[in-house]
Amino acid sequence: MDTATSHDMTELFCQLGLPDSPEDIKRFIAEHKPVPNELSLPDAPFWTPSQQAFLREQWRADDGDWTLLVDQLNAALREHPAPEDL
Template identity: 55%
Template sequence: MEQPVHPFSELFAQLGLPSDEASIRSFIAEHFPLPGEMRLEEAPFWTPAQSQLLREERLDDADWIVTIDQLNIALHTTAEDTGV
């Protein structure tokens, strides 16, 4: 059975963050780039609850994992790295 892919807006809502497109773009621009060795859930800008949610979803390999991985890539990778 295929896992559902949630859009960023749903993940940001789960994290208690503004979830409109402009706010998501602003969040990524503000916090980019994370150091290469830093795990997404260890970033200093998360609240303890947000960090815990990201960690648990990753460990559970939950249906949020694809979206969490996409956010991780967006915060670690430049357009040059992806060829975009």
């Protein structure tokens, strides 16, 4: 039986204590990208200590409930071109 919990980006932002509407999420990403590739996502300067701890914990738990979403957020905040710019 699969007991994995499925979350979405709105729930991740809520878990991080951030505004979580789709517009808020887009704004957050736009305001904070690009995170330099040599900087680990939890080490970015815009996180609070509790947000950093949560992100680190989730990355260590390879199969954690939030791992996939943290990876997606990490990718969204990096120095990648927008798909429409490819």
